[in-house]
Amino acid sequence: MDSLEEVNDFVKNGHQQYLPHISLDSVIFGYHDQHLKILLLKWKGMNGWGLPGGFIQRREPMSQAANRILQERTGLDQVFLQQFHIFGDSPYRLQEQSPQEFTKKYGHVVEDSWLFERTLGIGYFALVDYSKVSVQTDFFTDDHQWWDVLEIPTLLFDHNEVVQKALATLRLQIYHQPxxxxxxxxxxxxxxxxxxxxxxxxxxxxxxxxxxxxxxxxxxxxxxxxxxxxxxxxxxxxxxxxxxxxxxxxxxxxxxx
Amino acid sequence: MDSLEEVNDFVKNGHQQYLPHISLDSVIFGYHDQHLKILLLKWKGMNGWGLPGGFIQRREPMSQAANRILQERTGLDQVFLQQFHIFGDSPYRLQEQSPQEFTKKYGHVVEDSWLFERTLGIGYFALVDYSKVSVQTDFFTDDHQWWDVLEIPTLLFDHNEVVQKALATLRLQIYHQPxxxxxxxxxxxxxxxxxxxxxxxxxxxxxxxxxxxxxxxxxxxxxxxxxxxxxxxxxxxxxxxxxxxxxxxxxxxxxxx
DNA sequence: AATTTATTCTGTAATTTTTACAGAATAGAG
DNA sequence: CTCTATTCTGTAAAAATTACAGAATAAATT
Missing domain, CATH: 1.10.10.10 (Winged helix-like DNA-binding domain superfamily/Winged helix DNA-binding domain)
Known part of the structure; x- marks a missing residue:
């Protein structure tokens, strides 16, 4: 999704292709140089970092969507990927987004979009071989970086909560997952x-x-x-x-x- | 929701009140007479049993929806209730329901309803004091029964998978949850x-x-x-x-x- | 009052697992 | 050859887990 035309179509008509009200948020863990890190993206026009994510196609199994999103973003296939929580309580999740804000950020004129509606976030975490990742950015994001989990900055939306829950899950599952x-x-x-x-x-x-x-x-x-x-x-x-x-x-x- | 009028309105216009594409499915565990049991409902007009469930209101926190649904169904408040998995892969979850089937079952004439669209199921499990539950049925259900977890019959939709996953989660969490x-x-x-x-x-x-x-x-x-x-x-x-x-x-x- | 039956209740020893702890070995740079 | 920073390894004490069975008892029956 690179051209302005494609983006506009996504904003206006994406709900015909994707399920509205539901996003997938990925916490991608890598390990490098004795540090556990996660991959964050810089959102264009927004002053901060957030998690990679995406949407489920209308007739696509959910786990397949999670794999597709990871693959598109990192180039990786067949990695450990597991849902760990669904987020539907935070103020961000309850509030609809303002079209004005969006328009300001991305410079489009949009009046009404499925993207502004309330969205639950399905958290997935991935465990990847750090050295094999090659990150793709897209229209909405203009930078990426691996962050040490001990030094995660304040993130957009409720993504700090998502990261913390992913870490807690990792800790709990350390004795039960490879x-x-x-x-x-x-x-x-x-x-x-x-x-x-x-x-x-x-x-x-x-x-x-x-x-x-x-x-x-x-x-x-x-x-x-x-x-x-x-x-x-x-x-x-x-x-x-x-x-x-x-x-x-x-x-x-x-x-x- | 008892009167035909209310039900018709729910089927036609429920998506104005509730988030479409997302349901909550509750596995309600009780313990009685040395047996671990779950509460199942008999769906009117359908030949089988299924889990209690419901939908999230558009501006309602997800956990609050789960509590509300449990409260409406069992009369219980403030019980242990926890999300454990999201189901979005089974054939049932991918396929849209047939309006014809629905009409046949419930005797209504409906052409088109948000209920027939693809729906992800958020699984919650509750741990309740068996003796304190008083079950409410509604328009869609006409019977209820506690079933020994070792003797669960074939359930509607993908509910057998939901129950098995709830049990597996219970087993895993037994050393970490009260x-x-x-x-x-x-x-x-x-x-x-x-x-x-x-x-x-x-x-x-x-x-x-x-x-x-x-x-x-x-x-x-x-x-x-x-x-x-x-x-x-x-x-x-x-x-x-x-x-x-x-x-x-x-x-x-x-x-x- | 004694007997019977079905159930509750409790202790010890062997085994296994976990914990605590530090000094010898070594690769390569200087 | 020396130095430095890092790897590598063993033993003993403590704690936790496991295995195992016979005495006690409530109340119904005789």
């Missing part, structure tokens, strides 16, 4: 997986006990391969044992992990 | 809470270890009061210690509980 498998590259060091878990849980985990547990459960395998990290001892690389990992998750990994 | 507190009456026997947990988890728990743990965590308190149960030893009654219970839940009760 989070490490999806956020880390295929080969990783003990240090990397350890600090990923520390970041998500927001607390320290003794690395000796952590490693012992991972290995004793057979979740990861030490490879015969190391990474050069400058003038220090080279760490071994590890790899997930997918089957053992999934079995362990079914039981629910216990707390200290 | 489930016992909401499903049991104020005073209960050890046996009752024990078999409630066995029922939800679908497995046996050694009652000696179970009781030991509950008491050692200070979650329940033994009262100086017993219940007469005929020609057998009279069990003591217990009561939740709400504060200790909530503290324990914050940590997450561990697996054997």
């Amino acid at each position: 989070i490490g498998y999806n956020l880390l590259p295929e080969k990783f060091t003990l240090n990397e997986i350890h600090s990923l878990y520390e970041t998500i849980l927001g607390k320290e985990l003794d690395i000796r006990n952590f490693a012992k547990k991972l290995v004793s459960l057979g979740i990861v395998k030490k490879l015969d391969e190391r990474r050069a990290i400058g003038p220090h001892r080279s760490p071994y690389l590890y790899q997930f044992m997918k089957e053992a990992y999934e079995n362990a998750l079914k039981q629910g990994l216990v707390h200290t992990y | 489930i016992g507190y909401n499903l049991l009456p104020e005073k209960f026997t050890l046996n009752e809470i024990h078999s409630l947990y066995e029922t939800i988890l679908g497995k046996e728990l050694d009652i000696r270890n179970f009781a030991k743990k509950l008491v050692s965590l200070g979650i329940v308190k033994k009262l100086d009061e017993r219940r007469a149960i005929g020609p057998h030893r009279s069990p003591y009654l217990y009561q939740f210690m709400k504060e200790a219970y909530e503290n324990a839940l914050k940590q997450g009760l561990v697996h054997t509980y």
Whole structure:
């Protein structure tokens, strides 16, 4: 959606293609350089950042819409993607948007649009391999950036609440979902997986006990391969044992992990 | 909504009052006689049972809609009520309903209604004190019944999927949500809470270890009061210690509980 | 009053899991 | 060869979980 014509058509007639009153909001998590990050977009003409999102086509399964939106935005397919909450209580969600505001922001003359009506937001979160993402912007957005989850700025609409809920869900599900498998590259060091878990849980985990547990459960395998990290001892690389990992998750990994 | 006139108006013009394309579906859990049950409604003119539900008013917070719908149906207020999933993928959710079918069922002549359009279902589950519910039927439903969760019949639409997901969520959250507190009456026997947990988890728990743990965590308190149960030893009654219970839940009760 | 029946109630020991804790090894730069 | 920053690994104490069964008792019956 790049041309002005397309955008105008979307604003005026999008409800013929998409379900009105419902949006999908995506919290896309990536992990890089020992930091858990999410992808935010800068909305053109608005003074702030927000989550990527989109709408459900009238005859499209909801989960397919979520995948499509993610794919269009990041180029990624077949990543971990899960709905986690629907937002329908915040003042923003209750209030209709003002056409005047919209017109001012985007320089169009619109009188009436399905986009100004009350909208519930279905929150999805994605776990992606940071290095594989290539972000597309569109007419409504003119910049993008990965933000450390500990340093998220004030976001548009109720998106701060959405991010916090996504993080809380991630924390709750860490023992039941293959989070490490999806956020880390295929080969990783003990240090990397350890600090990923520390970041998500927001607390320290003794690395000796952590490693012992991972290995004793057979979740990861030490490879015969190391990474050069400058003038220090080279760490071994590890790899997930997918089957053992999934079995362990079914039981629910216990707390200290 | 009882009179034919009201119903006709709802079918024709309900979308002026309610958000179209979105319904709330409630899985109402109660516990009675050592069995976990859910409340189902018999839909008039349709050969089967389904979940209670309703719609969100245009300017009504979503959670308030869920409470209102529960209150209208059961008379209950201030009970545990939580959204757990959004259903938007099943064939039923994708397909529009046929006006002909509807007309046949309800004997009206309707050509076109917001009710026939594609609808996403927001699943909520409620935990209620079985003994306090008094069910209201309405124009669309002519019977109601509590069904043992192990004996749910084939339901209308995708409601079997909704029920299964609610149960799975209950199971996952049993260590993080005050489930016992909401499903049991104020005073209960050890046996009752024990078999409630066995029922939800679908497995046996050694009652000696179970009781030991509950008491050692200070979650329940033994009262100086017993219940007469005929020609057998009279069990003591217990009561939740709400504060200790909530503290324990914050940590997450561990697996054997 | 004793017996019977069905249910409640409780304790200990073995096992497993979790926690706490720090010093030796080493890659490469200087 | 030395230095620095980082990786790597083991053991013992504490806590939690599991396994397991016989004594107590309410009240109906004899």
